Amino acid sequence: MENIKDYVIKLGKNSKEAFKIISKAPTKQKNYALSLIAKYLSENADYIIAENKKDIEFTRSKGRPESLVDRVMLNEKRIKGIIESINTVILLDDPVGKVVYSSRRPNGMLVNKVRVPIGTILMIYEARPNVTVDAATLILKSGNTGILRGGTESYHSNIAIMSLISKALEDAGLPREVIQYVDKTEHEVVDELLVLDQYIDVVIPRGGEGLIKSVVEKAKMPVLRQEKGVCHVYVDKSADKEMAERITVNSKAQRPSVCNAAETLLIHKDYPYKKELLEALIRSNVKLKGCKETIKIISGIEEAKEEDYYKEYLDYIMNVKIVSSTEEAIEHIRKYSSGHTEAIVTRDYFEANKFVSEIDSSTVMINASTRFTDGGEFGLGAEIGISTHKFHARGPMGLMELTTDKWIVYGEGQIRE
Structure with a gap:
């Protein structure tokens, strides 16, 4: 029986071999593989949903919260959305080979900086099976290879989806090892993968604090990570009543189980519709x-504790704080934010500019819901994650963020004196 160490080494070696092919594959072939993935997902939607039901039953049997069940769930609408995101990625420019800088030097040399694939990307994630498709789609189009490890909650869904991705790769004339899925559920597998830096170039963890902390501590290769999403909505005193209610309710209650849902509402003390805004949230079942x-x-609202302002609830719970100024709102966000997304609702141009210039998060919204921080919504087609750090990428990460730089210099015999 194959032991875990041999298993992960085989994954690594297979990825490196497949990289030799996919890194040179023409855009037309990569797009054809993507079109087949979309086609096979559409044709096998009933099969995927049937397998997903097993995951939902398993998750509920473990007594997990409904917010997690929602993250696991796939239905016709969500599969349709996944397919639409694949089709969007097909239409996007291929970043591989893109010249981002060019200079003709005084000695006649031409210096170019171009985008090239990173290599093998290890993706470790929890719960949401749509991440399997998003990751595979972006890794493939950007000329990389991927090793994917999803959560046990979505095991059956992920295996079903991966069988279709593998078939699409083969039918497009590409190695099925371009995208590999870790079908062993032992935790030791992840530990072994995280020290496989001779084969894996970067790891992207996507999940809860515990997962990200563990990966950061154990990984020998660079980690491109997304911290928790403690997002804020600040309602300025000049905010339009209807707009403030729509944006705040949408930011919290449209889908509270995701990282771009707002966790804290800040309201200027002179905003005249504070009670109406809070009542709108309560009507939307927000505690x-x-x-x-x-x-x-x-009356009857529970008092927020200091530690609550640091929490990512991922549920119908929201902190509320009344502030005396935009400056106080900014200071609160600086202290408690995870650097994901912050929104201001205002009709004051100068207050909006102050908020944008002084908030140091990956995304700042002016009069728009925090829920828009998403690769698909930003026109990236899909995202492999939302980075809250400043190197090597920040915010939603799409195709371009899965490439790196390569300098190419054209000379005619020049030597350095």
Whole structure:
């Protein structure tokens, strides 16, 4: 029986061999493989949903919260959305070979900086099976190879999806090892993969704090990571009443189980519709935790503790704090934010500019929901994650972020004096 170390080494070697082919594959062939993935997902939607039901039953049998069940769930609408994102990626420019800098030097040399694939990307993620498709799609189009390790909650869904991806690769004339899935569920497999830096060039963890912390501590290769999403909405005193309600409710309640859902609402003390805004959230089944000033507005609200402002609830729970100025809102966000997404609702141009210039998060929204921080919504087709760090990428990561730089110099016999 193959032991775990031999298993992961085989994955690594297979990826390196497949990289020799996919890194040179023409755009037309990569797009054809993507079109086949979309086709096979569409033709086998019932099969995927049937396998997904096994994962939903397993997740519920473990007593996991419904917010996690929602992350696991696939239905016709979500599969249609996955297929649409693949078709969008097909239409995007191939970043491989793109010249991002060019200079003719005084000695006649031509210096170019071009984008090239990174290599083998290890993706470790939890719960959401759509990540399997997003990751495979972007890794393939950007000329990389991928080793994917999803969560046990989505095991059957991921295996079903990967069988279709493998078939699409082969039918497009590409090695099925371009995208490999780790079908062993032992935790030791991840530990072994994280020290396989001779084969794996970068690891991208996507999940809870525990997963990300573990990967950062154990990985020998660079980690491109996304921290938790403690996102904020700040309603300025000049905000339009209807706009403030729509944006705040959407940011929290449209889908609270995802990282771009807002966790804290900041309201300027002079905003005249504070009570109406809070009531709109309550009508949307949001449980509020508020500061002392918030509790004075609506009785029965639980008082927010200091540690609550650091929490990523991923649920119908929201902190509320009344602030005296935009400056106080900015200071609050600086202290408690995870650097993901912050939004301001205002009709004041100068307050909006102040907020944008002084907030140091990957994405800042002006009069728009935090829920828009997403690769698909930003026109990237899909995303492999949302980086809250500043190297090598920040914010939603798409095709371009899965490439790196290569300098190419054209000379005619020049030597350095």
